[in-house]
Amino acid sequence: MSSPSPIAASSSGYMAAMAKARGWGPSTSTAIVAGDWRKIHTTFTETGVEMVEEYDFSTDDLLIRKIRSKTGLGAWGSWNFEVGEPVSKLNPHSDLMLESSSLNPMFVRQDLPTHFQFRIRNLPYDYDNYIIGIDDATQEIVLKTKNKKYYKRMSIPDLKMCGNSSEARLQKSNLEWKHANNTLIISYLKPAFILEQEARNRAAIRKMGTGSTATTGAATSSSSASKAASSAAQQLVAEAQASSNSNRNVGARGGGANEFGGLSGLKGLANKDGDCKQQ
DSSP, rough: OOOOOOEOTTTSSSHHHHHHHTTOOEEEEEEETTTTEEEEEETTTTTTTEEEEEEEEETTEEEEEEEBOOOSSSSSSOOOESSHHHHHHHHOOGGHHHHHHHOOOOOEEEOOOOEEEEEESSSSSSSGEEEEEEEEETTTTEEEETTTSSSEEEEHHHHHGTSSSSTTTTOOOGGGEEEETEEEEEEEEOHHHHHHHHHHHHHTTTTTTTTTTTTTTTHHHHHHHHHHHHHHHHHHHHHHHHHHHHHHHHHHSSSSSSSSSSSSGSSSOTTTTTTOOOO
């Protein structure tokens, strides 16, 4: 395991945008590389918020994002898993209880390069039983069943980085879902500004743990970095287009405009600073 390497949380612009949108304030991040994963620990000093992200070392895919904050008494609260899920620890003395609880619906967010994705396991109902839509007032994805056995609201905090612009607001045309093997999979197409910010973030985290440092709170944007991020985002747009066309050709069954919801959310890339555009 390499020694922790302090990195400016805003070096990619992604963390700074997230912190600003959520009101977390300035932060300090430390990266640790171990085996096939990269772990980034971020502390927001003014608000007492702590965040841990784990990335696949070879693909830079985000596997886990968990957040906790301090209680009124100053103690750390429980971890809230925004992406991924905690590792199960089996207790041989409570196997029967675990087996029973494992039959309950289990919700987890597991994103794809081009989509935010939510998975709810242990939902045995037929595809036609699910009603999925968007609550425009609360900006949440709402899931309910016709047999009234399950109800869930899902938000995407990442979109808050773009405020109330048209890009950040949920669009039903970008929403799709499918059901297989007792698992309901709900996918939402990532807007262009998210794709570009994530491309910048991937470029920044590759440097973490290699001894590079930067000043906390100082963005290090450059023309070449911006062009690289735009190019990477454009490639993801092309991949989403190919996936959308392929799924329409095979007639995959899913909700929304088409499988993976079409490409209406990918109109225009973010500007050179990674900010979202008003449309």
